[in-house]
Each structure stands twice: as structure tokens, then as C-alpha cells.
Amino acid sequence: MQKTLPDQPRAPDTALPNNAASVSWADTLRVYLEAPTLRMLLLGFSAGLPLLLVFGTLSFWLREAGIDRTTIGFLSWVGLAYAFKWVWAPLVDRLPIPLLTRLLGRRRSWLLLSQAVIMAALVNMALTDPQLALQPMVWGALAVAFASATQDIALDAFRIESADAKRQAALAASYQTGYRIAMIxxxxxxxxxxxxxxxxxxxxxxHTAWQTAYLVMAASxxxxxxTVLFSPEPAPRVLAPSRNVxxxxxxxxxxxxxxxLRRYGKQALLILALIAIYxxxxxxxxxxxxxxxxxxGYTKDEVAAVTKIYGVIMTLAGAFVGGALAMRLGVMRVLMLGAVLSAASNLLFAWLGTxxxxxxxxxxxISADNLSSGIASAAFIAYLSSLTNVNYSATQYALFSSMMLLAPKFLAGYSGKYVDAFGYSHFFTATALLGLPVLLLVWLASKAKTPSSP
Structure with missing residues (x-):
């Protein structure tokens, strides 16, 4: 039973442009060689690996197995587990795991447990043929999504507690680089x-070809x-025992x-709206x-070759550029750039359809899409990190990242029906237009005054 010490909030990083001149490029680059930053690269890989295996890659497998697009769209709702992780985030934030927490610490014990469940569930998916039995595949995907969301909760707290506010953009960029490499x-x-x-x-x-691939992913x-076993636990915050349940x-x-809500007042609604649709x-x-x-008509080899070569290069470039620009120019400016590029890259998919x-x-x-996603994601992760109070890092970050996914993943469930009704080009154009309100919210958030720390 625990209660927190007095608040130690971290103010949003919107003030970075005022201090950008004091940060040299040498200092900016040196941060990427520090141990916490390098650890985030490896842990970002661990976080990014499960997502596509229950989302995009799974849809390729299911489509090749003859599953219809409407069903594939609805099955994407498995990913809503990520959107509701705030529900059990307080438990991950504070509840110890018997024996494991005593050996590894609070953050690392939850990371290790969630990784073990992910591996077991991926093996289950590998052994299931969706042509013969779709339901076991769905249950396996749900288990992966739930455990992956739990890993995200613990890892976000681990990252935020591993460095001060000035280094969060670099940690976010390194984390995002590892995350994007894992997605590739x-x-x-x-x-x-x-x-x-x-x-x-x-x-x-x-089926045996996909089985082999998913078993390799489980081993990955x-x-x-x-990384968890050889990483130090962040310095624990001293929490006094609570008097009762x-x-x-x-x-x-x-x-x-x-x-x-206390720290941001009326601005909280604006911030939450931006998070929800960015x-x-x-x-x-x-x-x-x-x-x-x-x-x-693209083959697995063609898609793999393009994303492996050009996707990797542009992902690394996008994450690095996004993190570096956020440190020098401020997060809000890079958020705006990322929002514009993300919408524009969807229009390129509409063009590809022709x-x-x-x-x-x-x-x-694919090159343009990975570059824009890397820039937007690095800035957005740094922005979310800047909003958290370090006393509630896991729970608050889980709330923010959950809100980021709730509305988009719910709408994504109807994507198959939309494509069946209107075609791919119309669909990609419509998704680009969904990004227009984001530009307005980023502009409004950049104009809002940030609360001062006590």
C-alpha cells in the first residue's frame, strides 16, 4: 500500500525554442551515445516488434489466406487493447510482482513478465492456421496485444524515469528508432x-511459411x-505506505x-483532444x-525488399531528424511538421493506387511514409513525455498513449468496409483529410500558456 510524495511535475517542452541557442550540435549528438539512450534503442525494438504482428503483418497473412477485407478490418480491433491500457496502468505502476520485483525492481519485473507472455502468445499464433480455425488466432493476437500494451506501460515509465527532461527528446528519438526498426x-x-x-x-x-516467420519473431x-536483465533499475521513488486500501x-x-487536470486546467481538454487525433x-x-x-499484385519479396532497405534508411533518418529538431527548435514546431507530412504521405498511397x-x-x-512517421513519432513521444508528472509516469503516459489510439483504431475497424465500398484511392484520400483538424489543434496548443512548476 503506497501513496505518492508531493508532486514533481514536468512542464511541457513547448519552451524549448527559447533555450535552443544554448544547445550545440556536439551536445545534441553526444546525448545519443549515452547509456540510457542506447538502452532505449534496444527496448524500443522490444516494444515495436509485437504491434505489426497483430496489426499490419497479420492482415497480410490473413488476406493471403483468403480472409475477406471486412473481417480483416474488424479484427484490427484487437489493437484496442493498446487504447485501454490506462485501465490497468495504475497496477503496473505500483503493484509488485511476487519474487520478481524483489529481484529486478518494479519496472524491470513488469517488463520481463510482459515479454514472456508476448513470446508465448506469438508461438500460439504461429501454430494456428487461420484458414482452418480463425478463433485461436484471434485469442493469440489478443494475448500479444494485452501483454504488449503492458510492456509499453512499464517501458514508458522506465524511459521517463531514466533521464531528466532535457534528454527526453533524445531518449524518445532513440526509442522510436528501435521501435521503427522492429516494425520493419x-x-x-x-x-x-x-x-x-x-x-x-x-x-x-x-501456412508453414508463416509459422516459421512467427516463430522467428517470438525468438526475436x-x-x-x-536488455531488461542487463539494465539498471531506475532510482526508485520513496513512497510512504498507505493507511488503508x-x-x-x-x-x-x-x-x-x-x-x-489540476496542473493544466482548461488547457487539459485541448491537450487531450490533440493527443486523441494526432x-x-x-x-x-x-x-x-x-x-x-x-x-x-506485389509479392512478399517485393514488399520486404522495399521496406527493408528504403524503410530502414528513412526510418532512421526520420527519427533522428525528429529528435534533433525537437531539441533545437522545440517540440511543437516539429509536431506541426509531422502532422503535415503524415497527411501528405497518405495522398501518396492514393497516387500509388493509380x-x-x-x-x-x-x-x-514507402520511403516518404517512413520518413514522415519517424519525424512525427519522435516529436510526439517527446511531447507526451513532457506532460507527465514523474510521480505518476506510468499511469499518466499510459492514459496519453491510450487516448492516441482509441479513436483511430476504432475507425480503422471499418476500413475494410470502406475500401469494399469506395476503393483504395478514395480511402487513402479520406485518411489524409482526417489529418486537417490535427493542424488546428497543434497550432492552438502551441499558443496556449504552459503551467509553471511549483
């Missing part, structure tokens, strides 16, 4: 492995496990949300990207 491995890597595992004499869908989680529940469940263009579009590739089977055009579109 869980996307292009799975396709490449599945293509290599196919029997050449069999032209139709082969060992990188995150090793009611006091503990208030401290764990109520105070994190009440603290945010990534809406990318998330809604993402579920239909792989079915789009399949229906356009090109037929054009690998060169695919290279251009």
Missing part, C-alpha cells in the same frame, strides 16, 4: 522469412529480455488523473496497407 523486422522481416520458407513447387498459400523478443486506491487510480491519419490507413499490397504494379513508385511512397 516484424513487417519486411516476416515477409522475407515467409517467402524463404515457402516450397517452390506449391503455388498457393502455405529475446533481445528485449536480455481506500487510500491506496485513491493514490494509484485517482491522483494520476486528478494531478493532470496519429489518426497513419493509424486508420495502416490496417489496409498490406491488403492493398496483396491486391495490387500506378498498378509499379515497384519504383512503391519505393517512393
Amino acid at each position: 523486422w516484424a513487417g519486411a522481416g516476416v515477409l522475407w522469412i515467409a517467402a524463404r520458407a515457402e516450397v517452390a513447387s506449391v503455388a498457393n498459400y502455405q 523478443m529475446l533481445l528485449g529480455v536480455a 481506500a487510500e491506496w486506491l485513491k493514490s494509484a487510480l485517482v491522483e494520476p488523473f486528478a494531478d493532470f 496519429r489518426i491519419s497513419d493509424v486508420v490507413m495502416g490496417i489496409m496497407a498490406n491488403p492493398f499490397y496483396v491486391d495490387m 500506378r498498378g504494379h509499379d515497384v519504383t513508385a512503391l519505393i517512393v511512397v
